[in-house]
Amino acid sequence: MSQNDLGTYAVNTWCPGCGNFAILNAVKAILDELRNEGFPLEKVVLVSGIGCHAKIVDYINVNSFYSIHGRVVPVAIGIKLANPDLKVIGFAGDGDAYGEGLEHLIFAAKRNIDITMIIHNNRVYGLTTGQYTPTSPLGFRGRSTPFGTRELPINPLELMLSSGATFLARGYSHGIELLKGIFKEALAHKGFSLVDVLQVCVTFYNMYQYYTRHAYELKDHDPRNYDGALQKIREWDYNKEAPIALGTFYKKEAATFEEPFRDYGAQVDRGSKIRQLLEKNI
Amino acid sequence: MADFSVLIGGKAGEGINQAASLIAHLLNRLGWRIYVYLDYPSLIRGGHNFAIIRASEKKIAVHRDKIDVLLALNQDTVDLHKHRLKDNSLIVYDSDTVKSKGSGLPLEKMIKEEGGSAIMRNSCIIGAFCRAAGIKQDILEEVFKKHIPREADLNIKIALRGYNETEESLALPAISQAPFSLFTGNEAIGLGLIKAGLKSYIAYPMTPSSGVLHFLAGLSKEFSLKVVHPESEISVILMALGFAYCGEKAAVGTSGGGFCLMNEGLSLAGMAELPVVIVMGQRPGPSTGVPTYTAQADLNFVLNAGHGEFVRLVTAPGDAEEACYWSAVALNIAWKYQIPCFVLTDKTLNEATFSFEASAVDSVKEEPPLLWDKDGDYKRYLNTETGVSPLAFVPRKGAVIKASSYEHDDYGITTEDPATITSSYDKRLRKEKYLAQDLEKYRAVKAYGNPSAECAVVCWGSNKGVCVEAAEKLGLKVIQPLVLSPFPLKQFSEALKGAKKVICVENNATGMLAGLMSARGLKVDKMILKYDGRPFSLDELESRLGEAMR
Ligand SMILES: Cc1ncc(C[n+]2csc(CCOP(=O)(O)OP(=O)(O)O)c2C)c(N)n1
Ligand code: SF4
Numbered sequence: 001m002s003q004n005d006l007g008t009y010a011v012n013t014w015c016p017g018c019g020n021f022a023i024l025n026a027v028k029a030i031l032d033e034l035r036n037e038g039f040p041l042e043k044v045v046l047v048s049g050i051g052c053h054a055k056i057v058d059y060i061n062v063n064s065f066y067s068i069h070g071r072v073v074p075v076a077i078g079i080k081l082a083n084p085d086l087k088v089i090g091f092a093g094d095g096d097a098y099g100e101g102l103e104h105l106i107f108a109a110k111r112n113i114d115i116t117m118i119i120h121n122n123r124v125y126g127l128t129t130g131q132y133t134p135t136s137p138l139g140f141r142g143r144s145t146p147f148g149t150r151e152l153p154i155n156p157l158e159l160m161l162s163s164g165a166t167f168l169a170r171g172y173s174h175g176i177e178l179l180k181g182i183f184k185e186a187l188a189h190k191g192f193s194l195v196d197v198l199q200v201c202v203t204f205y206n207m208y209q210y211y212t213r214h215a216y217e218l219k220d221h222d223p224r225n226y227d228g229a230l231q232k233i234r235e236w237d238y239n240k241e242a243p244i245a246l247g248t249f250y251k252k253e254a255a256t257f258e259e260p261f262r263d264y265g266a267q268v269d270r271g272s273k274i275r276q277l278l279e280k281n282i
Numbered sequence: 283m284a285d286f287s288v289l290i291g292g293k294a295g296e297g298i299n300q301a302a303s304l305i306a307h308l309l310n311r312l313g314w315r316i317y318v319y320l321d322y323p324s325l326i327r328g329g330h331n332f333a334i335i336r337a338s339e340k341k342i343a344v345h346r347d348k349i350d351v352l353l354a355l356n357q358d359t360v361d362l363h364k365h366r367l368k369d370n371s372l373i374v375y376d377s378d379t380v381k382s383k384g385s386g387l388p389l390e391k392m393i394k395e396e397g398g399s400a401i402m403r404n405s406c407i408i409g410a411f412c413r414a415a416g417i418k419q420d421i422l423e424e425v426f427k428k429h430i431p432r433e434a435d436l437n438i439k440i441a442l443r444g445y446n447e448t449e450e451s452l453a454l455p456a457i458s459q460a461p462f463s464l465f466t467g468n469e470a471i472g473l474g475l476i477k478a479g480l481k482s483y484i485a486y487p488m489t490p491s492s493g494v495l496h497f498l499a500g501l502s503k504e505f506s507l508k509v510v511h512p513e514s515e516i517s518v519i520l521m522a523l524g525f526a527y528c529g530e531k532a533a534v535g536t537s538g539g540g541f542c543l544m545n546e547g548l549s550l551a552g553m554a555e556l557p558v559v560i561v562m563g564q565r566p567g568p569s570t571g572v573p574t575y576t577a578q579a580d581l582n583f584v585l586n587a588g589h590g591e592f593v594r595l596v597t598a599p600g601d602a603e604e605a606c607y608w609s610a611v612a613l614n615i616a617w618k619y620q621i622p623c624f625v626l627t628d629k630t631l632n633e634a635t636f637s638f639e640a641s642a643v644d645s646v647k648e649e650p651p652l653l654w655d656k657d658g659d660y661k662r663y664l665n666t667e668t669g670v671s672p673l674a675f676v677p678r679k680g681a682v683i684k685a686s687s688y689e690h691d692d693y694g695i696t697t698e699d700p701a702t703i704t705s706s707y708d709k710r711l712r713k714e715k716y717l718a719q720d721l722e723k724y725r726a727v728k729a730y731g732n733p734s735a736e737c738a739v740v741c742w743g744s745n746k747g748v749c750v751e752a753a754e755k756l757g758l759k760v761i762q763p764l765v766l767s768p769f770p771l772k773q774f775s776e777a778l779k780g781a782k783k784v785i786c787v788e789n790n791a792t793g794m795l796a797g798l799m800s801a802r803g804l805k806v807d808k809m810i811l812k813y814d815g816r817p818f819s820l821d822e823l824e825s826r827l828g829e830a831m832r
Binding site: 008009010040042043045047050055057058061062063064065066067068071073074075076077078079080081082083085086103104107261263264265266267268270271273274275277278279280281282 | 310428461473481484501502504505507508510514518523525528546638676680683686690693694695
């Protein structure tokens with residue numbers, strides 16, 4: 001396996017031990033596999049937001065659009081609509097996607113647009129040095145909440161399920177083989193897929209021990225069963241102590257938003273059509 | 283100049299807009315040049331909607347205060363527009379619901395007898411107008427057939443009922459010139475964008491630019507256009523940038539409130555050097571303001587919107603032809619320079635209907651952007667003399683295409699290196715010089731009226747129509763900048779030569795163009811400002827210019 005040419009000259013500036021490395025390595029490995037299977041990598045576009053996670057596009061030598069905080073999804077949608085043949089992968093932080101950009105995520109799920117969102121959910125703002133996010137637990141003491149938050153976290157997978165997402169999974173930045181398997185499945189899915197990755201921020205919220213104690217791999221779970229998926233998704237609510245399932249919770253086939261857009265973009269003789277229009281408006 | 287105005291009014295939901303369009307088409311068929319002013323409050327049923335259809339032998343782009351015909355579907359129309367009547371104005375009204383002098387027709391009773399629905403009262407009153415004006419029955423039938431989307435036959439039957447129960451009293455002459463197409467400013471913008479190669483239009487509804495969205499959505503199949511209405515203006519502009527990244531020419535449309543949300547996307551376009559056209563239809567603000575009325579108070583906002591420093595084109599067309607032409611130019615320039623370009627309009631221009639000269643569409647064509655055609659490493663942000671980097675689009679074998687909102691090097695990789703920051707910054711800003719040179723090829727400033735007049739009226743956007751007509755009557759000169767950024771100083775100063783007194787006419791409270799001029803050392807002596815949400819009428823501006831010259 002040669003992933004060397006998938007890297008760039010950009011200097012990696014993540015903290016040693018950061019969970020983002022696992023995501024980077026898993027994504028590179030998957031892209032390499034895709035290529036080996038004959039998928040042309042020039043058809044891949046990576047989109048990122050702003051945050052530690054977002055630097056990932058600098059570190060991978062494929063097409064990318066380094067967007068702005070919270071706006072990964074609309075950029076990804078625009079790209080997919082412009083060319084439905086592209087494989088569009090969005091990388092966002094939990095502050096980025098579940099905070100600032102939440103409305104877009106809900107609408108992307110509602111539309112079932114065929115993009116894959118990989119959420120680096122470290123449950124803290126990394127790049128702005130440790131403030132709470134929408135998935136930080138109640139009482140989280142961050143730099144903006146030194147006395148602890150007074151709000152419960154949202155369960156993003158539950159929210160996405162109710163918004164119409166057709167593929168939902170959870171990964172963990174420890175154990176790269178499982179992560180690769182999940183990414184691969186998410187990328188293969190036709191429709192909106194989201195992988196919430198428990199990406200440990202060693203500097204501001206080191207949860208390795210906690211996750212390793214609670215995480216288990218989903219087995220004998222039927223991802224086509226909505227109620228069963230919901231039940232599993234609710235097992236851990238990002239707050240209380242509970243087993244934390246890793247793997248694919250939900251998967252459903254449905255019509256995708258971009259499909260009808262394939263019919264558009266053909267060359268038409270605009271001049272003569274405009275003349276008809278001028279005539280019609282006399 | 284032979285000149286003629288018809289006012290039709292009623293409650294919102296009574297089809298005033300559609301009726302105005304039919305009357306416009308009828309008069310157009312007789313060879314008159316048309317301008318339709320729409321006035322309506324922001325509600326769906328009730329209130330008072332009216333339209334003034336002005337017909338003239340020469341092209342016009344403003345309404346007049348006085349009217350020749352009043353068509354009243356409700357009492358308000360008679361009561362609120364008394365001051366507009368001349369001694370010999372004809373009033374046709376629904377005698378079932380309205381008390382007035384003039385000629386009453388029991389519209390409600392008549393449509394019932396003909397088996398029509400309430401909305402068809404307007405057809406009946408138009409029929410009466412046609413007969414009064416001496417418009418032939420076959421023209422009426424033809425126009426109704428062509429321009430009524432549903433139940434044309436029934437509408438014709440009802441119109442003929444009104445026709446037959448009215449007497450000819452106006453003897454409106456036909457003008458021996460071919461009719462033009464009629465388009466609103468919004469539609470003209472759509473035409474220009476299509477002609478210049480638009481592939482997608484993305485917008486969230488907001489008056490007064492929703493018309494562009496509706497027009498292009500209706501044409502999307504025919505022209506193979508991707509038209510999207512996403513969840514918010516934030517999404518709108520970011521999607522457009524996604525399209526641009528893939529090489530698809532995209533435009534967005536909004537008004538001040540929506541444009542507030544687009545600001546972060548605008549800055550992203552500035553940094554990532556992604557082309558996008560933004561149609562910005564002004565209405566009174568701040569905030570929600572007066573949603574369905576007009577203003578020109580967002581000039582400074584558009585000139586300064588976004589954070590950081592980046593080059594932009596701001597054009598402000600003054601009528602339908604200019605709206606078409608400059609929308610096309612904006613799209614071409616956006617792609618030539620990889621910058622955001624604005625078509626800055628106002629409700630008056632967006633929603634008014636004009637007689638449209640087809641040559642405006644013929645005069646523009648799509649210009650291809652600078653494309654990368656080399657092998658080897660692709661540098662998305664290659665630092666060139668003009669600041670413009672050759673474009674490649676995904677999927678392109680052998681090229682890795684990296685767009686970025688971060689400061690970046692030639693490849694698009696993030697940098698915080700001081701030398702690279704400076705050179706990347708310079709690269710982007712350098713475009714302005716070449717763009718300004720390029721604009722010399724366009725008539726970025728137009729002059730009208732008496733070239734040797736000592737008094738010059740300066741205006742922008744939809745005030746062109748009213749200023750030109752008033753100035754011609756008063757023997758003044760008019761100067762209209764069509765580009766506001768980069769400011770066409772050379773052309774502007776040229777046009778201003780010989781003017782001893784400069785009067786600036788604007789629909790805002792602070793004189794934004796006047797401010798822009800003063801900042802460049804161009805003297806403004808007086809400002810004629812109006813900010814009640816209504817455009818100047820010809821009569822009003824004539825009298826205010828008269829005062830200003832004293
Ligand atoms: C509109 C906007 N608001 C705020 C910021 C500052 N900012 C940069 S990164 C960030 C949060 C990052 O947290 P997250 O998205 O969870 O990503 P992480 O750094 O943890 O990977 C913020 C608030 C910004 N860049 N843009
Ligand atoms: S701050 Fe946290 S998320 Fe950011 S690089 Fe360091 S460990 Fe990773």
